[in-house]
Amino acid sequence: MKKGLHPEYVECTVTCACGxxxxxxxxxxxxxxxxxxxCHPFYTGKQKLVDTAGRVEQFMRKYEKSRKLQEKAVQxxxxxxxxxxxxxxxxxxxxxxxxxxxSAKD
Numbered sequence: 219m220k221k222g223l224h225p226e227y228v229e230c231t232v233t234c235a236c237g238x239x240x241x242x243x244x245x246x247x248x249x250x251x252x253x254x255x256x257c258h259p260f261y262t263g264k265q266k267l268v269d270t271a272g273r274v275e276q277f278m279r280k281y282e283k284s285r286k287l288q289e290k291a292v293q294x295x296x297x298x299x300x301x302x303x304x305x306x307x308x309x310x311x312x313x314x315x316x317x318x319x320x321s322a323k324d
Contacts, residue, residue, distance in 0.1 A: 230244035
């Protein structure tokens, strides 16, 4: 192997957001984790919501916004449908009135 090509392999202190820490070996002297085996739901059997940088709130805001837009679209569609039904009824009434006037002329 070439000399000076590979990084130095040193002891590394790994610290989790839950407070758990352990020592291993790596090329970096320190590591910070969001989740480790001591707090991961798969290993603990407990459900835990891990929110990194507000991702859950961001998703909820996005979902709420899309749900409101969908409700507005449904409301507009129903308004258009009722308006169209009203105009169709008016057109039919005009045609009937017009056909009655033609028969009166004949």
